[in-house]
Every structure is written in C-alpha cells, then in structure tokens.
Amino acid sequence: MVMDPKQFRNALGSFATGVTIITTRDGQGGAIGVTANSFNSLSLDPPLVLWSIGKKAFSFPAFSAAKHFAVHVLAADQQALSDRFARPSTEKFDGVEYAHGLGEVPLFPGCAAVFECTTDQFVDGGDHVIMIGRVERFTVNEEALPLMFFRGRYVIPEAGGIFSPPVKV
C-alpha cells in the first residue's frame, strides 16, 4: 500500500485525546517543556505511563538524557499554555508560574492531573522515542474538565455537557 503521509496523519488524528505538557530539566538545569498528546497509561502495578518525543524536536536531547519528567494533563482552560509549549522557543517558561518537583522538574498549577515520574525506559519508535516513566507521585483535580484534541483542533467540553449524565465504567 502506498501511504500518503498527510492522509495517514489525518487518519491518526481521528483518535481523540487529552492534551499534556511534559516538563523536565536539561543538563544545564534549564527548564524544558513540550505539548504532547501521545501520553497514555501503561501499567497499574508497577505504575507506568508513556509518551513519545519526536527525534527532531529541539527538546529531544534534554528528554533523551532526563532522569525525571512530569506529565501535566491539561484542563479545559489551559489552551494558551498548550499553544505556548507546542512551538520551539527559548522563552517558553517566561512569566509562567511553576513549582519545583522531583529532580527540580517544573510543575504547573491548575491541571486536571500531574504525574511526577522517574525515567524507566527509552524505546525506539521510528522517528520518535517512547519514554516510559515510573510514577512516583501524582495529584488529581476531580473537578477539572479536560482540554481535548481531535482532528488537529482543540475540543473544549462544556460543563454539564459531555459528562452529563455521568457514566460509570
């Protein structure tokens, strides 16, 4: 099958996801962060999560040497933060409020959930590398609505909308 890269990308975009920002520190202690929707849960016991970073990303060298990283599951009102970390820039963290987590990794307030991880494995994945993290600590805000991404666009759920009536699975 001859695969058109654009159509392949569009087809993959049919998988609706949440949006995360993954943060770490580089070798010089600089704050690093990228917007990523490749995040997923991997294992409950041990507690593992995964995401993938493009090998051509400016932040790739920092992540490929990172001992710690934090996954921020973004809330519906954090689209501006998502946009800021979805473009290469040396000023991504300018004026952004953050605390210091495990390994001094930047931690943003106001997220739907935050997972602080130690890097467990790097797995080669073509033009990306899959980073598997062991969750050491996490916080969750049960009230937050998620920022979502579908077919190349953000989706902002309305309060009382997609979650009404609540469905227990």
Ligand SMILES: Cc1cc2nc3c(=O)[nH]c(=O)nc-3n(C[C@H](O)[C@H](O)[C@H](O)COP(=O)(O)O)c2cc1C
């Ligand atoms: C919704 C969304 C999801 C993204 N997911 C990923 C991802 O999972 N992995 C990745 O490497 N880049 C992803 N990107 C692109 C990066 O955010 C973008 O390339 C960014 O510039 C990377 O930061 P850097 O240039 O500092 O390396 C995504 C972008 C958006 C808007």
